[in-house]
Each structure stands twice: as C-alpha cells, then as structure tokens.
Amino acid sequence: MNFVYQRTYRGPLKAVILDWAGTTMDYGCFAPAVVFIEVYKKFGVPITMEEARGPMGAHKKVHIREISKTPAVAKRWEEAHGKPPCEDDVDAMFKDFVPMQLKVLADYADLIPGTLDALKEYRKRGMKIGSTTGYTGEMMEILQAEAKNRGYVPDASVCATQVPAGRPHPWMCIQNAMDLQVYPMEAIVKIGDTLPDIDEGLNAGMWTIGLALTGNEMGMTEAEIKALNAETLASKRKRAYDRMARQGAHYVVDAIADAIPLIDEINARLARGERP
Numbered sequence: 001m002n003f004v005y006q007r008t009y010r011g012p013l014k015a016v017i018l019d020w021a022g023t024t025m026d027y028g029c030f031a032p033a034v035v036f037i038e039v040y041k042k043f044g045v046p047i048t049m050e051e052a053r054g055p056m057g058a059h060k061k062v063h064i065r066e067i068s069k070t071p072a073v074a075k076r077w078e079e080a081h082g083k084p085p086c087e088d089d090v091d092a093m094f095k096d097f098v099p100m101q102l103k104v105l106a107d108y109a110d111l112i113p114g115t116l117d118a119l120k121e122y123r124k125r126g127m128k129i130g131s132t133t134g135y136t137g138e139m140m141e142i143l144q145a146e147a148k149n150r151g152y153v154p155d156a157s158v159c160a161t162q163v164p165a166g167r168p169h170p171w172m173c174i175q176n177a178m179d180l181q182v183y184p185m186e187a188i189v190k191i192g193d194t195l196p197d198i199d200e201g202l203n204a205g206m207w208t209i210g211l212a213l214t215g216n217e218m219g220m221t222e223a224e225i226k227a228l229n230a231e232t233l234a235s236k237r238k239r240a241y242d243r244m245a246r247q248g249a250h251y252v253v254d255a256i257a258d259a260i261p262l263i264d265e266i267n268a269r270l271a272r273g274e275r276p
C-alpha cells in the first residue's frame with residue numbers, strides 16, 4: 001500500500017492533572033523539605049536544604065533513599081555511623097518521617113495565590129481536575145481536608161502507593177485518566193513544580209507545564225521571593241526555567257495562574273493536529 005492513514009485527536013483538552021505541594025498549596029514546597037532535614041538530623045547526619053530538596057517530587061520513601069545516595073550525604077553518614085547508609089536505615093528513617101510529616105502538613109496547607117482562579121478557568125473550559133503527589137495516602141487525607149476547607153476539591157487524586165510506582169513513572173497520571181474517564185492522553189495536561197513532575201507528564205504522553213517560581217525549584221516563600229533584589233531574582237528564575245525546559249516541559253511559567261492562557265494555546269495546537 002502506498003498510503004497509510006493516521007487518526008489524529010483534534011478536540012480540546014479534557015483534563016488537567018495537578019501536583020500538590022508547590023503547585024496548588026505550600027508555596028515554597030516547605031512541608032516535606034523541613035521534615036527531611038529534621039529526620040536526617042535525628043539520625044546524626046545533618047543535611048542542607050539543597051540536599052533535602054534534591055529528589056523532590058518522588059514518593060517520600062524513595063526521596064529519603066535518594067538523599068542517602070547523594071555522595072556528600074553518604075560520606076557524612078559513613079563518618080557518623082561507621083558504614084554507608086543501607087535499606088534498613090532508609091526504612092527506619094521513613095518510619096520516623098511519617099508521623100513527623102503528618103504533624104506539620106496542615107501548617108503548610110495554604111493555597112498558592114491564583115489557584116482557585118485557575119481552577120475556575122479550567123472548569124469553565126469543561127476540564128476535569130485530577131491530581132498526583134509524592135505524599136502517601138494518610139498524608140493526602142489531611143491535605144485534601146485542608147484543601148477542601150480552602151475551596152479546592154479535585155475530581156480525582158492518586159498517590160504513589162496506589163500504583164506500581166510513583167514519579168517519574170506515568171502510572172499516577174494514567175490512573176487519574178481512568179478515574180476521570182478521560183482519553184486520549186493528549187487531551188490531558190500535567191502541571192507541576194519539580195523535574196519528576198515533568199517526567200511523569202511526558203512519560204504519560206500528556207502536555208506538560210513546569211512551574212518555576214512557586215515550588216521546589218526556587219524553594220522560597222512568596223515573601224522571600226518578593227524581598228530578592230531584581231538581579232538575584234532574575235538569575236534564580238532563569239535557572240529554574242532552564243532546568244525545566246531542559247527536562248522537556250512543553251511550557252514553563254511562574255505559577256499555576258500563569259498556565260491559564262496556555263490551555264487555549266494547547267487547544268489551538270490540538271486543533272491543528274499537533275500532539276504533545
């Protein structure tokens with residue numbers, strides 16, 4: 001046969017899948033970071049904020065393991081304990097991490113400014129709202145209750161423990177698509193604040209938007225960002241944009257509210273027959 005015929009989805013976006021900390025709540029993604037620092041301190045190996053934030057976006061136990069593999073942390077661990085960190089150490093730290101994290105979650109549950117406006121715009125376009133996270137189910141119970149009190153109720157929420165593996169794998173997104181009963185995957189857009197968020201969206205075959213100013217890349221509160229001088233802000237912001245663009249994000253914007261016009265832009269691209 002000399003010709004083949006290819007089916008192309010030309011309809012609009014049907015759903016958005018949002019990350020939690022750093023994307024819709026907890027502006028600087030502090031809740032997990034401060035507890036990782038606390039738990040490593042408890043185990044006699046102080047870590048820096050940068051080391052604590054490195055693997056952000058992963059399931060929290062995977063995150064603890066990844067920190068322990070950081071060469072500088074592994075070295076300090078060996079100095080403190082006489083042997084390199086092993087899986088038993090990761091288990092012990094995660095066991096302590098869980099109640100410590102549960103205790104502080106509500107303190108960092110305020111919605112990021114613009115979140116409710118963005119949700120309203122997505123709904124106006126007929127989109128369903130799903131969510132994925134590196135938090136566990138019991139952590140999400142607390143956060144979802146806090147979010148509901150603040151007016152945010154997604155249509156679906158999936159955490160890493162409900163699927164074979166968390167980010168960077170696509171399963172949480174695919175489970176969201178099933179729960180929301182939405183397809184094809186190119187009719188869905190993922191928004192998140194970490195590099196594993198971007199991997200997750202791309203691996204699921206979805207449009208993917210990175211957030212550079214809110215969340216883990218800047219790792220600062222809104223007030224701290226406002227207090228930066230123009231030069232420092234520009235260089236930090238550029239670093240975050242570059243890192244997310246290099247990870248393959250279709251778009252990078254400052255915060256969730258800035259993604260609203262991108263929905264219309266992606267819809268136009270879909271109508272032209274483009275795919276993520």
Ligand SMILES: [Mg+2]
Pocket residue numbers: 019020021022023029057192193194215
């Ligand atoms: Mg996040």
